[in-house]
Each structure stands twice: as C-alpha cells, then as structure tokens.
Amino acid sequence: MTRQPTDAPAEDVQPRFRPYTAKAAEPWEELAHDRARCPVVRNSELNAVQVSTYEGVKEVLAGYQRFSNASGNIWPLKEPLPPEEQVLGWADQPIHTRQRKLLVKALSASRIRNMRAFSERLADDIVDELSARGSFEMYEDFAERMAAGHVCELLGIPESERAEYARAAKRMEELVTITMDGREEGGYGTELNEWLDHLSGMIHARRAAGPDSDDLITQLSFAQVDGDYFEAHEIARMIQLLNVAGIGTTIGAIGNSAYLLDRYPEQKARFLSDIEGLSLSLAAESLRFETPISGLWRTCSKPTRIGNIDVEPGEKAFALISAANHDPLVYDRPDEFIIERDWARLPQDLPFGQGIHFCLGMNMARMEMQVATAKMYRRLPNLRVRPGFEPELLPGAVLRRFETLEMVFDGPALPRTT
Template sequence: MTYDPFDPAVMADPLPYYRVLRDQHPVHYLEKWDTYALSRFDDIWNVLEINDGTFVASEGTLPAATVLATHNDGPVPDPPLHPMPFHANFDTPIYDEVRRCTAAPFRPKNVTRLGERIRVLANERLDELLPKGRFDLTQDYGGIVAASIVCELVGLPTDLADDVLATVNAGSLAQPGSGVEVANARPGYLEYLTPVVQRARAEGPGGLPIVDNLLAYRLPDGSELSDTEAAVQLLGVFIGGTETVPKIVAHGLWELTSHPDQLAEVRSDLSANVAVAREEMIRYCAPAQWFARTLRRPFTLHDTTIRPGQRIISLLASANRDEREYDRPDEFVWNRPIPRLLAFGRGQHFCLGAHLARLEITTMVTEFLNRVPDFTVDTAAASRPPSSFQWGWNSLPVEV
C-alpha cells in the first residue's frame, strides 16, 4: 500500500485509498514527508481532542509539499511574532486570543440574526437565475450567496462577491503531484482585506468589530499587528466562508435529486427535514480532505510511536466514510443518525464558522427546493478538479 495526498491518482479519487488505509494501515507512514496519516474516525476524534501542546500547527494546518519535504530533528517552535502568519500556526495563548478577536460574528446568537439576510440573498440569486433555465449550482447560486455574506462580514461591498469567489477558488487549485500553495495566493486575498484594515484604522473603533478587535490586540511582547498582519488573520473567514458551503449545497442537492424517494421525503416537510438532510450533506459532501499537526511530544497510537517534529495528517474525509462509525457510509441517506461528525474538525481548531455554515446550507437548500419543483444535474458537464485538499464539485451545471 502506498498513499500520498499529492499523488495524482489520489488527488483524482482518494476514496479507495482511504478504505484500504482504514482497514489495513490506520497509522500509515509517509516516508517522503516524515508524516503519519490517520484514517479511522475514532483515532482522529480522540487525537483532535488533545489540547495539551502535544499537537501544534506551527507548520500550518495545511502545509504544502515544500514544507513537508523538510524533515525535522525535533520539536518545531512557534513562528516568530513578526511578520505574523495566520494565527492557527501558533499554540495557545496566541492562537486562542486572536481567534477570539474574530469569533464574535460566528457565535450562535449573532449567526441567527443573519438568517433573514441569507434567505434574501438566496432568493435574489434565484430571481436572477431561474429564468435562465440553466446555471451553475456551485458558482452561480451557492458561491455568490456565501461570498456575499463573507463580504458583509469583513466590510466589503457585496458587488465584489463574484471577484472574491473567483479569487478563493483559484487559490485552492493544485497541480497533480503538488499540494495547495496557499501562500502563493495570499497576495490576491490581501488585495481585498488590507484596505479594509487600513480604513478601519483610519476611522477608529466602531465600524467593524472583527477588525477593531484585531487592531486592539497586543501580542505577548506588547506589539500590535500591522495592517497586513491583521488582514492575514481574516483569511480563515475569507477563505473558509467562501469555499466549502457552496460545494456542499450543490453536491447535496445533486444527491437528493439522484434519489427521488429521498427528495420526496425531504420535500414533505422542508422546515423539519432540510436540517436533518443537511447533516448528511455535510458528512457525505464536505470537500476538505485533511488537516495537519506537528508533534512536540512523543505520541503512541496502534503501537506506533510518533516522535517530536514528525507530523500527522487527519484524514477527515476518510473518517466521514468510516464503516466503524456509520452504517453503509458510501451511501447517501438523508435521515441517517449522525451522533458524531468530524467534517468541521474537533477540539482547539474546530471550525469557527460551523454555526454559520449550517445556517447557510439549510437556508440555501430550503429556498431552492421551495422554488424549484424539478431540476436535473448535467452530470457530463460537472467538474471536480483533482486536489490534495478541496476535492469538491467546483462546477455543477443544473437545468430547471
């Protein structure tokens, strides 16, 4: 068995590899990258809840192949404070403190207030798209709605949603044989975010809390964030909020229309059933494949001891298809029991936008099914580019 997340065959379809890993190699060593791949739900669930400094993201939660190619001789320290990278690269307290600066809009009560705005945006898109008879479910519908919400959260005009969506999508593309080079795409992201920070600094507190909090934050040495450093801390909102939800919405609707009996059951009571189907859509359709951690302390799993400086990659997409956790995991079952879910991660790095993502998915699916009595996916034109990370349906043309 050979598994490499950057292998072209794996990037084209990782699911068969995950099945072999789960059954035969639950802790699989990737010698080239000095990294261990964890593939079973229980193992990943238990590892991600450990928050005692054993696992850190000093090399990034999604390190590129160029980073993994360097083998560490021991524990990797936190990066230098300046220029400050994305805060997920730090351990506590910096990670926790900066995360709190950006967390307010994503708390349940604040997310609930966005419900009507999401519904309005979804219907505005449908008003424009439905008369055309054919459009892209990922890009034209879910993508623009999600990107519009992100624009409003970070202080950008919603007429930039199309450009923001294209920028984020481009940043996640990867050539077979190499990983996603997020750093290469950051200048494009920062062209939007840095002016937001500069304007907030010039105008003073009161305009945009998520940015005000970052400008008021002081690092342990007493220094403040520069405009660019503060903008970098917004990347999780900017990228995560734009990219994943549209792919889940589009793929989830495709699964429903591929199972007419399930679609009929969901349609029988949209207000009650879409929220149930949403959880299966997240489990089955979430495009994120894995996240990485670097060890600072020895850790033993399945009689394998991983040394400080070595890495693990948690194959969340494999965990979502683990037969030990879910019955018939390779089938879409809209109302299956899902007592535990790993698509949003777990522990210290649990997805900041999980509440918003659930609300967006529920709203966009509900409004679409409310207004579209019949639809067909053009499967021949659907596009799922190879990727080491975001293996999702970038384009899903639909006829209504």
C-alpha cells in the same frame, strides 16, 4: 488509540488512499480498507502518517500538544510560519488562543442567527437572477455568490464594493486551491501580500472612522487582548483565513449537497416532501457523507506514538476526515446517504475539525447550506444535475468537491418567500 488489523502489521499493508494519482469519486471501499487493515500507516503518496478511524482522527486533530498547526493544516509546509504570519488554523499556542478569543464572540451563534433574514434575501435574489435561464453552474452562479455575500455582510463591505471584493476573494481562493493540490504556486505569495496590504488599508480606514459599527472588521480593529490592540496585518491575515474557510469550503458543501440529492433519488424525494423540516439534517448528513474537507495536515512537534507507529518531530500526519466520517463503529450504515439520521443521538461528525482548532465559522456554514438548499429546491422546479453530465473532482488530498457542477430546472422560478 485505534484498532489494528489481526492478520498483518499495519506497516506491511499498503494504503489504498491515493488522492494525487487515483482520486476516487466513490472512495468508500478504499477508505474502509485503510480504516480496517491499516488505520495508522505511512502513506508514501502523502509522505505522511495517514490516520483514518474516527477516534484516531479526533485524537490527531485535538492533540495540539503533540501535533502543530504552525506548518500548515491545508497544505504541509517544510518549516513553521514565522510567528507574525501565524493565524488561527495556522497557529499554535499562545498565538492561537489570543486570536480565537476575539473571534468566538464575533462569530457567535446569536450573531449568525441574526443573519438569517439576510441569508434568505440573498438566496432569493440569486434565484431570481437565475430564474429565466433554465440552467446554471452551481459554483460560479450560485454557491460562490452565496458564500461571498455572507462574508461581505459579516465584514461590513459596502454594497458598492461587494462585487469587487468577491472577485478578489475568489482569486485568492483559487490560488490557495492550486497550492493545496500540489500544482505550481502560481504567484500566490505575491498576490497574497498585495491582498493583505489592501485589507490593512481597510482596517486603517475603519479605525479612523471609530468603533461604533458592529461589523467584524471594526470589532477586530478596536479589540484588545491584555490591553494591546491587534496589528493591522494580523487582522488582515485573520480576514484572509475567513475568506478561504468561509467561501471555499462553503462552496463545496453546497455543491456536494446538490450532487448527493441527485445521486440518491429516494433521499431527494424525501427531502422534497419536507424541505423545511429536513434542511438541517440534510446539511449534517451531506457534511458527514461527502465532507468538502477530506483531511487536514498536522506536523508532529515531539516524539509520539500514533497507533503502533513511532513518529518523530517534523514528520507529517494526515487526519483523513472522510474515512473517519464513514467509520462503522460510529455511524450505522456509514456508506449510505440517509438524511434523517438522529443527530441528537450521534457523536459529532468531523468536517469542522476538533479541539481548540474547531472551526469558528461552523454556525454560518450550516445556516448557508440550509438556506441555499431550501431556496433552490423550493423555488426551482425539478432542479437536478444536467442529465449526462459527469462531474470531475478537484485533485489533491484536502478538498472533496467538483471542478464544475452543471444544474438544470424546468420553467420559471416559483415566487420568493422573502
């Protein structure tokens, strides 16, 4: 499955990836070490089998017959979730197939293309509000509002309720992050149940209003699979997952793009010379180079072999996407940030997963990144990370984004284009 070191068995080489005790801002050397010398290895800090090559990560993420999602993919649970609580990335077959059938159509590429005009207006509105300030915090002031606004539009949340919905969704994302990085659970279970009850109330209201609206909640409320409607709480859990995946990861992706442009000024100059033409490839390269999801968990469901390691049912595997996306057997000069890669000729990068669990929100996330970066850098003169500011990474194995990211720009915003 993956290459093996020639000078030592993988089990004898200790991995350098230590996301809880020594998370590195520039991890490329340690990831290269693990990928080359112990591509499949038991990592005691993760308490899991770590897989770090492109082909190995692809195999684990796509291998649903051997690797279960029902015990969690963004943090590892000791036991599988009860069937009634399994949803999409936290579900196995046949539950996953049933749910995915609905969302494939609801989140189609054509639907997301039709949201482009909304996306442009929203980004311009946010820039207008920031224009007189001269500085802003990337996540709270821009990226969160951008991501939450798109989810609200997709769900059909009324304008008068969007601010309150976004606050509640942000709170749930914060609690997920706290749990993900190994800190205290912080009341996540209690607040999650309250939030799911609130969403269920929205679903009952949409059903009472009838099936004529094309918003996502209404579509899910009236959708049938094999003649059966979905239960309100199952729909609520799908919406909650959309909040976490559609808001939290997009926030990180937008912030990472801005940080990378500052970190690599020659690439920033190239982007500023052709913002419209390079927004798509900038988004792709940012997701490859500094993916907001560094890795995903799986639980072995049957005796199997990963590389040269035998893995028993119940053991955890961690697919290290950050390492896979820097694999020199796949990407030329992988540790360089190059926004003009020819993506039509390259294998698919892995920030959105692989196989049956490939992220359904990919099209929306890419569009948001393109619009956000284009609007910010076209309208805010000399936009940059505040000089002297040193961002700190969020702790934990899964997320790669900063705690905060302070931005500054010169003078008033340039005129809007929508």
